[in-house]
Amino acid sequence: MGNTLAPFIFALVMVGIVLELVRRKIFREKYAALWLIIGASALILAGFPDLLAGVSKLVGVQVASNLLFALCIVLLLGVCLHLSWELSVVEDENRTLAEEVAILxxxxxxxxxxxxxxxxxxxLAGQQAPVQREESDSHRSD
Structure with a gap:
């Protein structure tokens, strides 16, 4: 039980932080869903540590931590791919907005x-009269 307490608390804190960021509207829901799934998975693995060992034997991985690392690498690659896609969309929108601003x-x-x-x-049509008044005013002050 002592070995699972720290990972369980860590996963619980992570889920709490994500929920708080969504509540404060700092984090959008579409990104929060991924992190909530990760947090829930971490909570499940922290609560049932033998589950990872059983899944690793089922998949054919000798060491359970290697399966965990492989899953994390796949997850991080997925996050990078998604963020690259989002960045491409934002760059296209930015270019379109810059073109519209230039036209405007x-x-x-x-x-x-x-x-x-x-x-x-x-x-120019009505400027001669005020100019003449200014000149006549300047001559009076001399």
Whole structure:
């Protein structure tokens, strides 16, 4: 019982942390499911240590820890593959968003140029009277 207490507590803490991260909306549910499955598997293996030995004999692995390491390697490869897929999706979305921002920026700059052109034309048409007033005001102060 003493040999299974530490792994059981570790697995329980891991499941608790994952649930708390999901509750605080830090961790998304689709990623939490994988970690909850891992935590539940660790709880089962910690609670029934002979289960791993029985499965390793059934599969044909001589040492139970080798089966555990092999399963962990397969799991980590799966996580890496999934994260690579997610990264590819995010890169595609990022590129699309950057293209849309560039198009919008060009449109805004074109509209600003048109607005400046029309406001400069309006300002030039009505600019002579205020300039003359300013000059006459400056002559009065001299």
């Amino acid at each position: 920026r060009t449109s805004v700059e074109r509209l600003e140029a048109e607005f400046r052109g029309s406001s400069q034309f309006t300002a």
